[in-house]
Amino acid sequence: SFEILKYLGGGGFGCVFMVKEKLLDLDYAVKIVPGTEKALREVTALSKLQHKNIVRYYNCWTEDSKVVTCEKYLFIKMELCSFGTLREWINEKNKEDLPHNQRGADSLPIALQTVGGVEYIHSNNFIHRDLKPSNIMLNENGKVKIGDFGLVTIDRTEILIERTEERGTKTYMAPEQASKIYDRKVDMFSLGLIFFELLWKISTGHERAKVRLS
Numbered sequence: 001s002f003e004i005l006k007y008l009g010g011g012g013f014g015c016v017f018m019v020k021e022k023l024l025d026l027d028y029a030v031k032i033v034p035g036t037e038k039a040l041r042e043v044t045a046l047s048k049l050q051h052k053n054i055v056r057y058y059n060c061w062t063e064d065s066k067v068v069t070c071e072k073y074l075f076i077k078m079e080l081c082s083f084g085t086l087r088e089w090i091n092e093k094n095k096e097d098l099p100h101n102q103r104g105a106d107s108l109p110i111a112l113q114t115v116g117g118v119e120y121i122h123s124n125n126f127i128h129r130d131l132k133p134s135n136i137m138l139n140e141n142g143k144v145k146i147g148d149f150g151l152v153t154i155d156r157t158e159i160l161i162e163r164t165e166e167r168g169t170k171t172y173m174a175p176e177q178a179s180k181i182y183d184r185k186v187d188m189f190s191l192g193l194i195f196f197e198l199l200w201k202i203s204t205g206h207e208r209a210k211v212r213l214s
Contacts, residue, residue, distance in 0.1 A: 027155035029080045035062055035072040038150045043076060045126060047100060047151040053117030055079050055147040080147045082136035090133055094201045107198035113144035122184045127155045132172045155184050
């Protein structure tokens with residue numbers, strides 16, 4: 001019932017395709033990942049989160065795998081964000097020679113929408129744990145959509161608790177994530193780094209590391 005239109009991206013987690021549902025003549029994104037605990041965690045979180053700045057989840061299903069690395073693959077049908085990622089938006093802005101106040105004006109709506117999405121995630125007692133520009137999508141109207149909830153965890157206590165293991169992308173991780181004892185504030189640290197990239201031109205990983213340590 002689906003026609004694959006375009007390969008959108010992939011990595012160690014799996015791959016994402018733009019597809020058309022033939023019966024409804026509508027386009028969606030379908031993420032295909034091994035049917036692991038991490039994948040099920042993402043589906044569980046997405047099914048509970050309904051917000052204008054979070055990628056909308058529709059449904060999921062499993063199919064038998066033809067490879068020995070996993071028994072089943074999980075297919076996650078989601079909202080299509082056809083305007084790319086915030087990483088791509090930042091890279092394009094870095095090519096432009098804009099006055100700082102203009103870049104700030106262009107970035108402000110994105111920053112406000114991202115904060116709104118993260119605030120909603122936290123209000124539902126979740127920690128995203130992997131906020132970064134490549135996990136923040138934009139649709140054709142420029143609306144922010146936070147995605148990739150594979151590392152999401154529950155945060156239902158006012159005290160710091162020990163997490164099972166270090167999680168996240170090191171470039172955007174808060175220092176306390178290495179100690180395994182942290183709370184939702186780690187998402188705020190990641191947001192700060194993202195906002196710095198929105199406002200200032202940072203072209204290399206070395207420069208990002210300097211900002212993180214400063």
